[in-house]
Amino acid sequence: MKLWDKGTSTDKKIESFTVGKDRELDLFLAPFDVVGTMAHTRMLASVGLLSDKDLGLLLPALKDLYKNTQEGDFQIEEGVEDVHSQVEMELTRKLGDVGKKVHSGRSRNDQVLLDLKLFTRDRLMQVTQSVEQLFAVLQKRSEEHKNDLLPGYTHLQVAMPSSFGLWFGAYAESLVDDMHLMLGAWKITNQNPLGAAAGYGNSFPLDRRLTTELLGFDDLSYNVVYAQMGRGKMERSVAMALSSVASTLSRLAVDACLYMSQNFGFIKLPDEFTTGSSIMPHKKNPDVFELLRARCNRLIDVPQQIAMITGNLPSGYFRDLQLIKEIFIPAFDEILSCLELMTLAVEKMDVVSEIMNNELYKYAFSVEEVNRRVLKGVPFRDAYKQVGLEIEKGKFSPNTSGVQHTHEGSIGNLCNAEIKKKMQDVIGQFSFDRVRDAIGNIIT
Template structure:
């Protein structure tokens, strides 16, 4: 077995180590996606006379065997293979003989990489949309349960105005729904078939790109073959930029929960099973998951920055630099996925301490309300502001429950409109489900079996 580009010399071992990097490890995630793209390509090659029906049959059987070996953890990618694409072709030669040597006709390795990542990321994005949706539902459940639970509102971290747990939680739900909308829009750009670009300039063969588009369940062909090449990394960056937005939200939630679960605040409590202990202090129950969420949000952002810095000065056409965009993309997706699951678990288990929240309502939290009461009696706001501000000591006790009920226009604590947020979420989840079903049906038809493209 040999490298796809092997000729009449051996590569220096240091250069091999440097150029291969960890692609031979990363590509285990992409084996099912490459098998899908390879079978689509082989089917198309048979339709234009490059492969016989018997050769196509043997390649399909070989690819299905590779999928089985991969599922069993028995498909090896060696450093000498360089990557999973070479390992698949070498195995196909073992299983299908000369047919395995023909499958690369009309393709470049870059063509394979772009297509495998596109097939993988198309499904991965839908998975992250669903995971974000799960978190939004958990947050909305908490918001609904505690829509009438008062919570001190803060600006500059100081006591500000009456708020509620429902208002606090609902804000993050709506923020994440908008991030899902961004991901859904990005998915439409992602859902175009790059296969057939070869090295970025096409080939003098009658490749049928519409056929492979249909076989893999893409919505359309990514038309210009140079654009296909130039989109490598850029498509991944587009997704990472939105994942950066999602984890930015998760980081803010984490910071709030860390702060508001401190004994000094006592607004929320984290169950012990979501906390880790100290190696020296027996009493400690630390919110390490939430602390790491803050750090991991920075890592996701760094993944996008890494790709952006790789791409920004490259000339058009293929450059080996593109190889370095794979790891940060896969890493950013993995971190976002587990972060969403962790935060969903946190909201499902979070304890809301109603008495602790109400205890945070000091008299001065009602200062703005008092000024507006004076306005209602005919005083100008500026005079009312000054009157209350100069006599804060005269503010009396008020009912926290009544204070949040008194805010009744849409989007406030007395009128959260949570049903509208839930309706928007359902619409986006239905779109994602329809897209997933279409992909699954296309790939099952192509491969003759159900596939799990999202290998952890």
């Protein structure tokens, strides 16, 4: 079945090529297509394009379909082009001509725009929750190990004393900035495109504000041409936010791979989190971090892939946009999996204490010694030269005890509470409760 079928047949190879993976990927969109149709039919009834009797038949049938999508009983049948066709066919089978009325005032163009936005909102809520969980674990580990020093590096050369409190806490605050990007992506996503039809509006007296309210959107995409132009732009904006989270995770994974190696020896994972070698019996490999790094690097590339599809398209709809689903939809399961595994790994990670007592790291305390002399009245440049000459002559003897900085965000003053407030302030700007309430009302 095709919603555009006018009685002519399509070459089977052409049909297979143009449908692509739509039937498979549209299963992810099925519950959202049903929810969107519920809102659309209620709006059609409100403007007199459906009778109350028709609406009374359609809504229970749509609720049954929604239940099927939640229980895994919804399928897109062989020969049916996409989820939109399947939903309308199911309604027509059950209700006859009444089922054929639900497409009034819509095009598959604004249907898929709507489905993708509803799907994306749902997944962004899940991603945000997972980011919060990792953030909480990072902050917990930061507080637990705020007094455990480790070397800080610049150019991969030993630089100055750092701490596990700073290390864990740095990645927690990085997630805060990632959530600022996620908030921007949420605001772009949470605008209603329904009513744009094929990108040029409709002669029916549609009430687009009503569907906006019913579906819990913050606002409309008002201009119908721009609503259609938002296809691809929304996905790329969201992908950029996901890639920012992935970048944070990838960098943490790189650190963990280094820190687990014998040359560093700063952290350990439980044996059940590592893998071995088929030839070297001593090996405990950090495969989880290596795969996290690779998977996250793949996610970092998603915005570029979308840009390559959309970069030279004029306004209006083009079938090129269909391919974005193949890149975009799987990205959510990928980032959610990475967040879950990183949270678990950080939670189970063992920290090695007293690392800085090793002779390898004595020069990391050179700045501490320079500053100690400055506090006694020696000009900084003179103190720097004195310590440098002592190091050159092999006479530098560091004081490795009592490294306790006081300024905001330093070893002795991590400001974890302030960073937590920053995260709470960002999360508080998402309209999650409104969305949940709206979807809960429409399906019940």
